[in-house]
Amino acid sequence: MSIFEGLSGKLQNTINKFRGKGRVTEKDVKEMMREIKLALLEADVNFKVVKDFINKISQRAVGQDVLESLTPGQQVIKIVHEELIDLMGRVPAKVTFSSKPPTVYMMVGLQGSGKTTTSGKLANLLRKQGKSPLLVACDVYRPAAVKQLQVVGNQLNVPVFALEGNTDPIHIAKKAIEHAASKLHDLVIIDTAGRLHINEELMDELENIKNAVRPQEILLVIDSMTGQDAVNVADSFNQKLGVDGLILTKLDGDTRGGAALSVKAVTGKPIKFAATGEKLSDIEPFFPDRMASRILGMGDVLSLIEKAQEAFDEKKALELEKKLRTQQFTFDDFLDQMQQVKKMGPLNQVLGMIPGMNAKALSNIEVDEKKLGHVEAIIKSMTAKERNDPGIINGSRRKRIAAGSGTTIQEVNSLLKQFEEMKKMMKMMSNMGKRGGKGLGKFRMPF
Amino acid sequence: MGFFDKLKDGLSKTRKSITEKIDQVLVSFGKVDDDLFDELEEILVTADLGVDTAVRIIEDTKKMVRERKITDPSKVKELIKEALVEIMGEETEKLEIEPSPAVIMVIGVNGVGKTTSIGKIANMLKNDGKKVMLAAADTFRAAAIDQLEIWSKRVGVDLIKQDEGSDPAAVIYDAIQAARARKADVLICDTAGRLHTKKNLMEELRKVSRIIDREMPNAKRENLLVLDATTGQNAVTQAKTFSEVSEVTGIVLTKLDGTAKGGIVIAIKSELNVPVKLIGVGEQLDDLQPFDAKDFVEALFS
Numbered sequence: 106m107s108i109f110e111g112l113s114g115k116l117q118n119t120i121n122k123f124r125g126k127g128r129v130t131e132k133d134v135k136e137m138m139r140e141i142k143l144a145l146l147e148a149d150v151n152f153k154v155v156k157d158f159i160n161k162i163s164q165r166a167v168g169q170d171v172l173e174s175l176t177p178g179q180q181v182i183k184i185v186h187e188e189l190i191d192l193m194g195r196v197p198a199k200v201t202f203s204s205k206p207p208t209v210y211m212m213v214g215l216q217g218s219g220k221t222t223t224s225g226k227l228a229n230l231l232r233k234q235g236k237s238p239l240l241v242a243c244d245v246y247r248p249a250a251v252k253q254l255q256v257v258g259n260q261l262n263v264p265v266f267a268l269e270g271n272t273d274p275i276h277i278a279k280k281a282i283e284h285a286a287s288k289l290h291d292l293v294i295i296d297t298a299g300r301l302h303i304n305e306e307l308m309d310e311l312e313n314i315k316n317a318v319r320p321q322e323i324l325l326v327i328d329s330m331t332g333q334d335a336v337n338v339a340d341s342f343n344q345k346l347g348v349d350g351l352i353l354t355k356l357d358g359d360t361r362g363g364a365a366l367s368v369k370a371v372t373g374k375p376i377k378f379a380a381t382g383e384k385l386s387d388i389e390p391f392f393p394d395r396m397a398s399r400i401l402g403m404g405d406v407l408s409l410i411e412k413a414q415e416a417f418d419e420k421k422a423l424e425l426e427k428k429l430r431t432q433q434f435t436f437d438d439f440l441d442q443m444q445q446v447k448k449m450g451p452l453n454q455v456l457g458m459i460p461g462m463n464a465k466a467l468s469n470i471e472v473d474e475k476k477l478g479h480v481e482a483i484i485k486s487m488t489a490k491e492r493n494d495p496g497i498i499n500g501s502r503r504k505r506i507a508a509g510s511g512t513t514i515q516e517v518n519s520l521l522k523q524f525e526e527m528k529k530m531m532k533m534m535s536n537m538g539k540r541g542g543k544g545l546g547k548f549r550m551p552f
Numbered sequence: 553m554g555f556f557d558k559l560k561d562g563l564s565k566t567r568k569s570i571t572e573k574i575d576q577v578l579v580s581f582g583k584v585d586d587d588l589f590d591e592l593e594e595i596l597v598t599a600d601l602g603v604d605t606a607v608r609i610i611e612d613t614k615k616m617v618r619e620r621k622i623t624d625p626s627k628v629k630e631l632i633k634e635a636l637v638e639i640m641g642e643e644t645e646k647l648e649i650e651p652s653p654a655v656i657m658v659i660g661v662n663g664v665g666k667t668t669s670i671g672k673i674a675n676m677l678k679n680d681g682k683k684v685m686l687a688a689a690d691t692f693r694a695a696a697i698d699q700l701e702i703w704s705k706r707v708g709v710d711l712i713k714q715d716e717g718s719d720p721a722a723v724i725y726d727a728i729q730a731a732r733a734r735k736a737d738v739l740i741c742d743t744a745g746r747l748h749t750k751k752n753l754m755e756e757l758r759k760v761s762r763i764i765d766r767e768m769p770n771a772k773r774e775n776l777l778v779l780d781a782t783t784g785q786n787a788v789t790q791a792k793t794f795s796e797v798s799e800v801t802g803i804v805l806t807k808l809d810g811t812a813k814g815g816i817v818i819a820i821k822s823e824l825n826v827p828v829k830l831i832g833v834g835e836q837l838d839d840l841q842p843f844d845a846k847d848f849v850e851a852l853f854s
């Protein structure tokens with residue numbers, strides 16, 4: 106994915122509209138917030154959650170940080186990303202164990218959210234960590250649900266407790282705990298039937314199971330593809346039972362997974378695991394930062410932004426922008442710029458992040474990374490005076506520079522020519538930005 | 553955490569019915585203006601229509617408001633409903649299974665309610681006097697075959713199955729031969745839930761579909777995509793990708809007995825023109841209903 110797509114590109118476009126009239130204003134920030142709002146809604150984050158989130162972000166964004174920044178779009182994305190991570194919990198949350206074994210987990214959730222498979226995965230994962238799990242089949246309603254858990258248990262070689270023919274999940278759960286104690290299982294995972302959060306009778310049943318077995322953790326299993334209703338579901342389960350943790354399933358699909366943010370926001374409870382496939386090993390800790398990028402639909406863009414911000418000294422960038430505008434850009438500046446850019450990796454992607462550059466226009470610039478080294482060598486062979494005032498570089502100076510840099514006179518000539526062209530282009534570009542101009546077409550950098 | 557507290561406050565509001573909110577909006581805005589439309593748009597988004605579709609509907613409504621020179625905000629609600637019903641189509645789309653034989657392939661992602669819906673559909677068709685057979689081609693999920701078998705017994709229809717782990721295409725092939733021999737009117741094929749992003753599993757589905765095409769080229773054919781009403785924007789991608797495997801002829805929208813509105817089917821209908829044919833409203837045999845656009849739209853606002 107290119108940085109020019111998705112939210113980052115949209116934000117950059119918003120910024121470009123305002124470029125040239127000085128700093129971004131509060132109104133600009135408002136427009137950026139609209140883009141973020143849309144992105145979050147498209148990712149299925151609940152609209153109420155989005156609203157509150159945007160309010161919070163706006164406050165930070167209108168703060169000096171963004172308004173003063175030369176890269177407000179990136180700055181805003183960074184803030185959004187940070188706040189998302191903060192909301193979802195900075196570090197992966199862990200399940201806890203009871204000091205008095207057996208530790209009992211109760212799996213709850215809507216129909217089809219993935220409770221049974223996830224119960225198996227959890228047993229498998231924690232067994233690897235030295236636990237001796239017992240799976241308990243308390244879904245007495247769905248046809249063949251007990252059998253399903255038994256097959257899963259069998260595949261894993263984890264024992265499954267079931268009472269054939271018994272339709273009282275509270276009784277089954279109680280018996281299971283006794284059974285676990287006698288067989289020295291230190292972990293009991295109770296699979297319950299899927300139910301709607303508005304089904305009072307069945308919600309009462311869960312409460313009764315809870316009171317009967319006093320679970321260490323009640324884990325709410327949520328399908329990551331869930332839409333706006335996720336908040337109602339999570340809130341109801343949490344209000345009724347006091348949920349201890351959330352598990353997001355089916356993350357191996359291509360949903361943006363905004364439900365993660367919704368359920369976390371409404372319950373305040375940590376997301377403890379991410380289920381990422383149908384295999385019984387497909388479960389992993391939940392990483393808030395990855396989820397934040399996923400919700401924003403930005404992939405690795407964020408790490409690029411981080412790098413760009415590390416590499417660029419804002420003050421220097423400000424000076425540079427002024428020089429570009431006033432045609433005072435020298436080879437020293439150029440070298441400096443080049444070295445900063447080089448620190449960041451793939452040039453095509455990174456160029457767009459140079460303050461003052463029009464991301465869209467730059468997206469079709471061709472960069473020959475091999476030539477970079479030559480260019481650098483040529484510039485380094487110039488005297489300070491030459492770098493500052495390339496106009497004085499006559500024939501004999503060119504010869505000397507070529508020899509000194511181990512390149513040819515042709516290469517020196519072409520760099521000088523392209524540098525002049527580039528200065529013109531950059532001037533045009535910064536003017537163009539002011540008018541929200543079109544792309545540059547195919548333009549070759551001197552490297 | 554202040555943020556969470558604030559949110560919880562807000563959520564009790566969210567839970568208020570949409571109608572109530574619309575009415576509230578209509579009352580609080582004395583005139584038809586942009587703020588009113590913004591609020592209405594938000595309400596549609598909350599029903600999972602997606603931003604694009606919601607915006608489009610609001611634009612349509614605005615146009616109607618202009619054309620009909622409406623100045624009374626309370627009329628706006630009726631206009632939105634009109635726009636939605638128009639998208640979904642007023643006529644109820646029936647299963648195309650006449651004349652016999654017909655094959656219904658039931659597909660969708662994991663846990664949406666395929667197997668349960670098959671039980672319900674089989675029951676409905678049997679009550680209509682059809683001879684129905686089921687094919688247990690979810691050979692992957694643990695005990696999926698047993699689950700369908702229990703439904704087949706409940707309904708009282710034949711089931712063709714093989715062992716767990718066997719080739720689903722082979723099960724379908726067998727089932728087709730059996731359906732032919734026993735002169736079944738309708739063969740309903742259960743398939744394993746699969747995320748549309750899994751290339752190999754989608755390929756497997758394509759193979760199953762081809763076998764049906766090849767073995768029963770003249771049979772009526774329905775490919776029903778089962779969608780869970782709680783699903784958000786991803787359902788559009790699901791519908792698109794499953795359509796690439798075999799033309800989706802209709803949607804079964806399940807779990808409408810919950811609080812989710814299933815508004816995403818409006819986006820799917822307007823983008824892909826796939827109609828909803830049936831809705832699931834519970835876990836019992838008769839919790840299946842034909843889709844009625846008017847009722848559905850009414851429920852969106854209730």
Ligand SMILES: Nc1nc2c(ncn2[C@@H]2O[C@H](COP(=O)(O)OP(=O)(O)O)[C@@H](O)[C@H]2O)c(=O)[nH]1
Nearest residue numbers: 216217663664665666667668806807832833834
């Ligand atoms: N409340 C409700 N639950 C449903 C409905 N349809 C299916 N379910 C439940 O959803 C869960 C998954 O259904 P299943 O048929 O196994 O899904 P499949 O994996 O797509 O075959 C089961 O617990 C069903 O009882 C419905 O319309 N309403």
Ligand SMILES: [Mg+2]
Nearest residue numbers: 666667690696
């Ligand atoms: Mg199934």
